[in-house]
Amino acid sequence: MTTNLAKPPKLTRRARKISAMPPTASFFRKMYRPNFAFIAGLWPLNRRHYNDWRFIGESIGMGVHSHVMSFLDSEVLAALPPSPKSIHVRDLAHQLGLDGDGRRELREFLKKLSDSGRCERSHGQHYSRARNIGEVTGTLTLTARGFGFVALDGGGEDLYISGRNVGDSMHRDRVRVRIVQSGESDRREGVVTGVIEHGTRTFVGTLRVARHGTWLTPQDPRLPESVGVVDRGDARDGDRVAAEFVTYSDDPEGARARIIKVFGAEGPAAHETEVIVYDLGLPVSFRPESEAAAAAAKAPDKKTISRRHDLRKRPLVTIDPESARDFDDAVHAVALDAGGWTLTVAIADVSYYVLEGSALDEDARERGTSVYLPDRVLPMLPHALSSDLCSLRPLEDRLALVAEFDVGPNGEVGRYTLYEAVINSHARFTYERCAKLLGLRADDDAPTVDADPAFEALRPVLEAALHCTRALRAYRRRRGYLELDLPEPKILLNTNGEISDVVATERNEAHKLVEEAMLAANEVVARHFVASDRPAIFRVHDRPQEAAVLRFQAIAQAFEAPLQLKGAPSAGRLSNYLRTLEANPHKRILHQLLLRSMAQAAYNEEAGLHFGLGSPAYVHFTSPIRRYPDLIVHRLIKAELQREAWPDAEVLGTLADHCGRRERLAVDAERTVQDLYKALFLSKHIGEEFSGLVIGVTQLGLFVQLDEHLVEGMVSLGSMRDDVYVHDERANEYRGRRVGQRVGLGARVQIKVGSVDVTRRRVDFAFLALLAAAPGLPPTPPRAEPRKGRGSEPRKGRPPETRTDGLPDRKKRRGG
Template identity: 35%
Template sequence: MQQEENKQAVVKETIAETSENNTTVDPHADREASKYENPIPSREFIVEMLENEQKPMRIKQIADSLEIEDDERFEALSRRLKAMVRDGQLLRNRRGAFGLIQKMDLIKGKVLGHPNGFGFVEPEDGGSDLFLSEKEMHKVFHGDIVIASVIGVDRKGRREGMVVEVVQHNNEKVLGRLHYEDGLAWVQPTNSKIAQDVFIPKDGLIDAEEGQIVMVEIIHQPTKRSSAIGKIIEVVGDYMAPGMEIDSAIYAHGIPNEWSDELLAELDSIPNEVTEAEIEGRKDLRNLPLVTIDGEDSKDFDDAVFAKRRKKGWRLVVAIADVSHYVTSGSALDKEAFERGNSVYFPQKVIPMLPEKLSNEMCSLNPKVDRLCMVCDMSIDEHGKLERTQFYDAVMHSKARLTYNQVNDMLTNSDSEHRKTYKDLLPNIEDLNELYLALKSARAERGALEFDTVETRIVFDDDRKIKEIVPVQRNEAHKLIEECMLMANVATARYLKWHKIPILYRVHEKPSEEKLANLRTFLSDFGLSLEGGDDPTAEDFAEVAEKVQGQPYSHIVQTVLLRSMNQAVYQPDNQGHFGLNYEHYAHFTSPIRRYPDLLIHRAIRFAWQKKPVEEFAYSEADMKTFGEHCSGTERRADEATRDAVTFLKCEFLSHRLGEEYEAIVSAATNFGLFVELDSLYVEGLVHITELGEDYFHYDASRHCLKGERTGKVYSLGDRIRVQVAQVNLDDRKVDLRFIESLSENQSEKVSDDESGEEQEQPKKRKKKRYYRKKTAKKPSTNA
């Protein structure tokens, strides 16, 4: 022991001596000495030294500056510098000198590809994206980590970049569709964000047919001078095989979908039922009439509720599956849950965050069995205001698995059979409903946003092809559970904020100034205004939504209000939730399917121990990393499910070429109109050239296209008749042919000047006759 201490003392002295010519000593000498037998200065100290030198340095210069003389430590320094280059801390220039990236005006970030071939670099430091031309994207794949330099500003005012170095290739395997032509073979990736094909040499081929979906291992990454080269390692299946669209989306977006042997071994150690030892020390709620209320096809039940009317208000108990009891920090289960970030819900298939033994069994609050839970026990006053909260571990026994439709029927139909079936639970269901009405009133009073958007459900036939697409109607039971969960989430955020524990808040920031300006311009065309000046509240937005209720343009106004919003994210900096109008908000109620909720449960359990905050397993910096990762996996899941659903809808329409439908304009762009087909809820494009013999111009602030000659305007919410012209399954695009407009007064929607005066129609008609006379054989087309 004494020998080891003497050795470490010598090492510290050596590192200190190395720094004698510098103003500071390596602050991480202890850490380096504990990790390595023959340590060298830390990464942080090397960065500090280069900053002081104010110039790139070769390895010999760095070694001399750090007084590293022996070969063994010189080799260790060489490895460290290479690792720092790999991790984007340093860059090695053409002369072999190592320099600081930020001093070279370089940007490290992630490549984001676009289906049209160009792309962007998303900077790690959170700055604005850097545009990459199609030429630059030829060097990289979507998802790669690169170092790029700013080379100018493009015609749209965006910073344009050039890839200096690829720090990390993140596409070792690619899923795609195999093609043959003139003796050559290549694979077209199913991920639309990878626009480059992967070429397959003869020795990389296996027995696969034209058009099949194959898995390719990349043996040569794309470079400036050559395309990617790969070899086929698996034939996944036929292009149109049932379920292939989901497999493609899983691979394309890199969604983990296999369990490791280590995780499965860990899973085997978990008992198949709750044991007496696990119950010990927990509050026994097995006699409390807790119930779960979920959708018809739900399989995992992570929340149960109970409400009881009191003299002045209610007691609300929200019991959540105790996932943190089974998934401990640092375990194989925990690492996999973090990697996945959340469960991904495809049509008829779920990629769960946790294995089925937990997600559908031990952590699912199934009826008539004991389950471990964490409880948020709240007192709520007559006005729906949270008064007190208590958190505790418990064991529960769900009395029933109810569906939204059953509960809604019980509450709206006095002759409902469900009232008889669940007569013992009915008093508490009615108390829940009374509480919901109070919470609903409080929601309206604080001005939280609530939009009546239409969600859809795909119904499949026996061959797993779309039979029909139907709207999902949200009834009052959906909203009842939603309000209970919102209250539990708010109580959780307030509780942990008071304990000053670093956690992930669910943050929804206010719209940007630019989006607000465009929104106000749009609303003015409908005679509407958004109050609040430069700092409008959710209540101001809610007032606009309320004013258009029942109006024919209600859908369009709500759509634009939604598009003006920022995307909610997970972060440790509590900025509140704009849309819900909450000062404190966190996710607590779904630890089976969301990793941030699991972290919240661990924070609550730590708060019970009343230890110093410094002893919590996670720091603010850790939470920042967790938040960025989980926000990313949430976006990844959204993109993957959207890809799969879009493919299914395109395939559905590919059998309906030539059919006509009424549609509503859902978006306007500079190249045409996106419209949603009535009854099918499928979106397609009406190209700008389909709109008639005129030059149409896009007005971004008013979300419309306006004809230069005719004055015709096509904007969000307009109704038109279209015909299905073409479906491209590879690109997931539906092209529609314009038949006729179903909206009146097309030419009167947007004026040419601020006064709102209409154009002089007689003059335009004269021009029209002259135009036709002179150019009858040369019809106008849009450039």
């Protein structure tokens, strides 16, 4: 079924009378009662949702003639001449067909555009389109409240975008942004001036069918409040569906979509995970050409092997999690007579099978990365490659790209070589088996003898690798890097695929062994690119902004863990500070807060500092099966080895930006699905009490992380009924007016699981008691004695009533 929005239903006399009047919610409530419920549920909250309003107006057959409100921001801006030329408001109004009230509204509208930096006022009532000074590009992430942030292409501090400056852009769009400075703080703000590329292809929403129209209400509150439907298929009113955008908010016809899948009612975790995958627009299948190419790929022949270094007799091993199915790295270490070690890191040669420009390459580039969810993996490559020919499975010949380098006794990397090879992994170790063999587990007093002779024979390789990577880590510590100790949640599923618990991922020194080897290999490749003075795909992590560091210092001071800095922060200074927190009872929250103050890492075609690792240059080289930037890095190495053409910086920059966007989407998906499983877990514990740590304080309430399970929820202000609380933003706390109790960041509280909305992945806790005050805060003070003199007598009559949200009720008027 196709809904024709261009043919309005027949209007009654009353509807015709109001069709040209200004559209306000109160106006519709009084003048168009039969359709007000329809309108009220979709009423746009700000100008960004104007297309939603226009769609509603067309659906009920009403003209929208609210003067300037009938224009999109972009239409007014398009009518303005570029600076330094200008146009008078009178002439602009004439050009737009406005007079009288319309001209006055246009004048106010232009003033707002000027204040936000989207246009310039030259003299008198003359305006022009702003110059493209300070314009940048990036990916927009909106919040449910209408404002958002733009992650800049190439990294750097995110730009804040207020709701009035979002324009016609949508969540996840790649946009052009004009930088403006906020007058209220030192935070940089931006104004969206255009959409480069739409970032949302599909979404999930609820179908609404009414007498006057059909529309979708997206499940994600960051998307437009309503989207027109061009083809609803067999879907019925109230169905939860997946839809594909046909047009977007910046289109003259507004945002519209066609329904591609009907989900129905809420279902089990696997069902809800599929909903999220569609909602985020993640690719779920490969093109037939890609599947066919992967299935037709063959193991390397003798001719291919003869052109490579033959490392099949070198006892390389893989060390991975128990559940791993794709093994893309293998390691080998041997001690040198003169001291130090030679470390070999062999990485699966994915570029041999995934040729640039092929169907496989296009699918891999579109995905950018594999997405790891609790019950499934959305791979970057078809399984025929990722789990078979490109996987370094034990005792099978596989092609690899190798970084081989010497490590001195002090952990400093010396000579290195990069080359193509063929390898044969001698064993597949899990982290647990490796740790047990080397006596690295906490419950092991000494190394154990492995029952399998083949594994036992590889002990010297693992011991050499252990000593080598310990030296590498010690060198990195001296150099300085951020060693943040933060628990990583792990979703435990039972045999039915249902969540059984959320725990912290266990890490042992076998994890660190592999991690250090991969870090060193990545730095070696980056060092090689820098020495060759060529563009590549580097991983860049900027220094934290001064304002963010100052905010952290203020909180750390309150936690009685002051951070003393002279000049700009360095990874070494922060590393030393983190070591002083080892015995601090508030170590966990301080580590979390320091992480939040850091800039976001990004990909860039130019080499730059990786602040978190303390590395002058860094690349991603070691995971080409699951990350597209690594695949590009492999192609660059082989281009040099085979003396082929090198791509220019502009091409690499475009790829770097794209990979950054796909990485952020994958992280969003993984976190969203984790939130789903956490909500499902707590839905089984409604009414139960837990203790937890306050990890966030906002105007809406407290965010609490449970001690027993690695799950978070929100304590709304309305559930804090033991006092009338006031939010103190500077102190990151709520302060009780009556008793004086202070509940802030780092406090320990007792909560009860109140309600869980699985579809929205929202968990609400009810506040029960303060177990331990936030650090640096005094215990609850006694009620203050009234001062002598005026006001010292107690107030007569009943005390004022308070609402459950802590706000005083308004006094009732007499007689009513």
